[in-house]
Amino acid sequence: QSALTQPPSASGSPGQSVTISCTGTSSDVGASNYVSWYQQHPGKAPKLIIYEVTKRPSGVPDRFSASKSGNTASLTVSGLQADDEADYFCCSYAATNNVFGTGTKVTVL
Amino acid sequence: QVQLQESGPGQVKPSQTLSLTCTVSGGSISSGGYYWSWIRQHPGKGLEWIGYSYYSGNTNYNPSLKSRVNISVDMSKNQFSLKLSSVTAADTAIYYCARRCVVVPAPGRMVGAFDIWGQGTKVTVSS
Numbered sequence: 001q002s003a004l005t006q007p008p009s010a011s012g013s014p015g016q017s018v019t020i021s022c023t024g025t026s027s028d029v030g031a032s033n034y035v036s037w038y039q040q041h042p043g044k045a046p047k048l049i050i051y052e053v054t055k056r057p058s059g060v061p062d063r064f065s066a067s068k069s070g071n072t073a074s075l076t077v078s079g080l081q082a083d084d085e086a087d088y089f090c091c092s093y094a095a096t097n098n099v100f101g102t103g104t105k106v107t108v109l
Numbered sequence: 110q111v112q113l114q115e116s117g118p119g120q121v122k123p124s125q126t127l128s129l130t131c132t133v134s135g136g137s138i139s140s141g142g143y144y145w146s147w148i149r150q151h152p153g154k155g156l157e158w159i160g161y162s163y164y165s166g167n168t169n170y171n172p173s174l175k176s177r178v179n180i181s182v183d184m185s186k187n188q189f190s191l192k193l194s195s196v197t198a199a200d201t202a203i204y205y206c207a208r209r210c211v212v213v214p215a216p217g218r219m220v221g222a223f224d225i226w227g228q229g230t231k232v233t234v235s236s
Contacts, residue, residue, distance in 0.1 A: 001171070001172060001173065003155055003157075033221075034212060034220065034221030034222070036219075036221065036222040036223070038156075038223070044228075045205060045226040045227065045228050045229050046156065046205075046223075046226055047226070048219060048222050048223060048224050051210075051219040051220065051221065051222035051224070052219075052220055052221060052222070055219070057219055057224070089155060089156050091156075091158075091222075091223070093212070093221045096169055097158075097171075097172070098158040098171075098209075099158070100148075100155055100156040100157065100158060101155065102155045103154075103155040103156070
């Protein structure tokens, strides 16, 4: 199983929005209702910010939103804040396999 | 509030078996509804799912690691463990334990996601 493809980096100024893509195949992202997204600050464990493609856990700001179309899932961070600077990973669960994305480093300019 | 904590050697020799334990606190590992998981992160790289076990012993492993992995649950100690055999330098990584919600809707359950993570433990494979 190959990792899902994410752009290595993305950036935006405070207050702006940034969108990260997560591209897989018809066997993983395309077949999954269980795409999740994780935020990881340097030296810390990942934190769940999106599950079931579009749902936010309690406590995650609504500035974080997500969607899926075909074999590509997307995460949008609106109203960028300094603390949003982190690595972001997608994950897809389908056919008993859990596959993570390659990760995207978001920089707040 | 469930918390997870990894423990185990920080260094393993090539060809030996890497053994890690994750202690679950604040909840019972046998309560059902969750898979107890291991995930690793190579230096400066992405995340790789290793596998998980239900409290009953039902397991599921990453096909690329399946021949070398064993994950088991010890309900008496509220712990679960990872054994990875025949390690090489390529197994050097930060190893995380995590709770993965089953794909069955329930109030408050983040279906299909890894909702709680340990802090991670760094393992280096070196002679």
